[in-house]
Amino acid sequence: MRPLLYLNDVVTLAFDASKCTGCRMCLAVCPREVFRLSFGKIEVASRDACIECGACRRNCPSGALTVRAGVGCASGMINKMLGRKKACCVVGDDGYPSCQ
Amino acid sequence: MHYSVDPGLYATGNARPESPVFVTANYKMTFDLLRRALAGIDGWILVLDTLGINVWCAAGKGTFGTDELVERIESSCLADVVSDRRLIVPQLGAPGVAAHEVRRRSGFQVVYGPVRADDVPAFLKNGLKATGRMRRKDFRFTERLALVPREVVPAVKWAILAAAALYVLSFFVSGFSASKAADWTLLAAVSLGISILAGAALTPIMLPWLPGKAFSTKGFSLGLLFAVFASLLNYVFHHPGIAAALAQLVSIPTLAAYLAMNFTGSSTFTSLSGVRKEMRFALPLEIGGMTVGLALWIAAVVMGG
Numbered sequence: 001m002r003p004l005l006y007l008n009d010v011v012t013l014a015f016d017a018s019k020c021t022g023c024r025m026c027l028a029v030c031p032r033e034v035f036r037l038s039f040g041k042i043e044v045a046s047r048d049a050c051i052e053c054g055a056c057r058r059n060c061p062s063g064a065l066t067v068r069a070g071v072g073c074a075s076g077m078i079n080k081m082l083g084r085k086k087a088c089c090v091v092g093d094d095g096y097p098s099c100q
Numbered sequence: 101m102h103y104s105v106d107p108g109l110y111a112t113g114n115a116r117p118e119s120p121v122f123v124t125a126n127y128k129m130t131f132d133l134l135r136r137a138l139a140g141i142d143g144w145i146l147v148l149d150t151l152g153i154n155v156w157c158a159a160g161k162g163t164f165g166t167d168e169l170v171e172r173i174e175s176s177c178l179a180d181v182v183s184d185r186r187l188i189v190p191q192l193g194a195p196g197v198a199a200h201e202v203r204r205r206s207g208f209q210v211v212y213g214p215v216r217a218d219d220v221p222a223f224l225k226n227g228l229k230a231t232g233r234m235r236r237k238d239f240r241f242t243e244r245l246a247l248v249p250r251e252v253v254p255a256v257k258w259a260i261l262a263a264a265a266l267y268v269l270s271f272f273v274s275g276f277s278a279s280k281a282a283d284w285t286l287l288a289a290v291s292l293g294i295s296i297l298a299g300a301a302l303t304p305i306m307l308p309w310l311p312g313k314a315f316s317t318k319g320f321s322l323g324l325l326f327a328v329f330a331s332l333l334n335y336v337f338h339h340p341g342i343a344a345a346l347a348q349l350v351s352i353p354t355l356a357a358y359l360a361m362n363f364t365g366s367s368t369f370t371s372l373s374g375v376r377k378e379m380r381f382a383l384p385l386e387i388g389g390m391t392v393g394l395a396l397w398i399a400a401v402v403m404g405g
Contacts (some may be wrong), residue, residue, distance in 0.1 A: 003161050004239055004367075007374040027232070029194035029213045031237035042181070052371040053160065055194035069158055069195060070372030072363025074315075074379055 003032070003049060011050040012068040017041070019064035026065060029055040103128035104152030110175040117183040121225065122213070123169065124160050124190065125150040128216075137217040141224065144182060148172050159196035162315040166198045179207070188213040190222075190234060194298070215341035218242020232323045239368045245302045247366045251300040255359055259292040266397075273401045284401050287344060291393075294330050295352045298323040299359030307367070315367075316382035322355035336384070344400035351393025 013034070021043050026035045027042070031053065036045035042064075053071025104124045113119075113133060121144040124134050124147060125391040148168045150158035158164035173179070188195055191212045199210035214234035216224050254307075266288045271281040288331055299319040303310060307389075310318035333338060361382055364370040 003236075004308055005313065006367045006370045007377055008375045010377050011371050012373055025199060028235070030190060031191060031215055031231065031235065033236060033326040048368070050371060051369055052373060053195045055159075055191075058196070058198045059194055059200070061333050068372070069160070071365065072367075072370030074370050074375050077375065077379060078362075078383075090166040092243035 005048050006051075006072070008048050011047060011052055013044070013047060013050045013052065013056075013068075014066045015042070015044050016066075017043075020039045020064045021062045021064075023061060025059045025061070026056040029059050038068070104146055107147045107170050108170060109181065110115035110145040110224060111143075112138050112145055112185075113140065115144050117181065119143045119182070120184065120188055121146055121178065121182055121186070122188045122220070123148065123193065125153065125155045125193075126165055127152050127158075130154050131218045134220070137220045141221065144170060144396055146176060146187070146396050155160060155190050156195075158193040159193045162196050162338060165195050165196035166201050166205075168403075170200055171196055173206045173208060185209055186211050186228075188223075189217050190217070191230070192237065201399070213356075216350045217398065228362045235271025237368050243368075244307060250366065251304060251359070251363055252296060255296045255300045258288070259296060262292060263289045269398070271399045271400060274285050274404070279320075280401075280404070282402070284397070287340060287348075288397060291330070291348050292355070294326050295323060295355035296359060298326045298352070299356030300363070303356070304362040304363050304366070306357050307363075312362075314378040314382060314384065315364050315370075316357040316361045316378060320353045320357035326356070328354035331344075341400055341404055343396050343403060347396035347400055350389050350396060354386045354389025355391065358390070361386070 016067065021040060022040065024037065024042070027037065032046070032049040032051055034046050034050045035042055035043060050067070051072065052067050053068055054067050056065045057067050073086070107126050120266055122134060122138070123146045124130055126147045126149055131145070134145065148165045149172070153161070153163065155164055163281050171250050182377045185207055186209045189210050189212055192215055197210060199212070202208060202210050211228050212230070213220060215237050216234070219230070219234045219378055223234060263285055267281055267285040270284040271278065274280040274284065299322070303315070303319045303322055306322070307318065311321050316403050327349050330352065331345040334348060335342075335345040361378065363376070364375050
């Protein structure tokens with residue numbers, strides 16, 4: 001089955017090919033097959049599949065990948081707005097909601 | 101939080117110095133899943149202190165992270181116990197763990213294993229190589245189905261409270277008639293029930309096949325379909341008046357949209373930026389729709405007497 005995709009053209013993922021050393025770590029850690037290898041070079045193949053988990057940025061030794069990582073959870077954000085810390089998501093100390 | 105395992109180094113099977121090391125979280129369910137997957141395999145399990153939270157969520161928070169891993173390697177004297185300098189870390193731990201930093205600080209090389217513990221034996225047989233399928237986090241029908249009670253139960257609790265409040269309200273507005281208040285509350289309770297069915301139960305299950313990309317749009321579409329039927333049937337057979345039919349027509353889709361939006365956190369393919377964008381357009385409409393629905397319902401009670 002084709003993968004489920006969320007909104008178009010909204011994620012903060014950015015790839016600076018000039019910094020990429022081709023270590024392929026991003027290919028290993030991305031759970032959404034956002035990257036692909038093309039003639040030995042990494043490229044962003046499916047940007048809208050990105051869920052901004054931050055795994056690629058964290059594991060990119062050359063700083064070629066940037067993304068504002070977080071969890072896409074509406075109830076967590078609503079709880080944060082209401083100043084509560086419960087339901088499926090709780091707001092972490094970093095200000096981003098994360099599930100529990 | 102409630103079901104945790106003590107952090108530290110565990111052995112499984114007949115673990116020897118050259119056996120592989122698997123890193124996991126100290127959430128008991130996660131630990132047990134890994135142990136079950138490792139049945140018949142000799143190895144070591146290094147349990148990190150993630151405050152009893154699963155790997156993915158803990159990695160997002162940073163508790164399943166580089167610092168904790170490096171400290172746990174030291175405190176468990178892992179380097180003295182095993183001869184291999186490789187650690188198999190679940191792929192979903194990668195948002196918290198920087199493999200290159202772990203190597204620099206501890207000398208251990210992080211090898212990212214499959215997303216699911218079930219795939220670990222195949223991953224080992226494959227020479228610590230994960231296939232594309234092992235690397236993907238999907239969101240299958242059965243996974244969505246299993247999440248439905250978690251969406252429906254809290255929604256029903258809220259709906260019961262709301263129905264109780266609406267009963268009190270309609271009792272006053274209808275001129276202190278308990279039977280009329282019960283009738284009007286029944287109408288509202290049916291609408292709440294239909295919204296929950298559409299937004300919290302059926303939208304998660306039918307997610308790939310509903311129109312739109314935003315969860316609110318999906319919930320709204322299904323809610324609207326239900327609302328048209330419900331308000332028409334009600335209008336024709338029950339004669340509650342045009343205001344009551346309109347109240348249903350407006351409130352069911354918007355409440356269903358709100359409930360569907362709340363499923364974003366349980367799904368596995370939404371992003372923070374995307375949910376922010378969705379909430380910016382959907383939340384005002386949802387709150388507005390529910391307010392208009394409530395106003396129409398009060399008007400119906402007043403007019404219906």
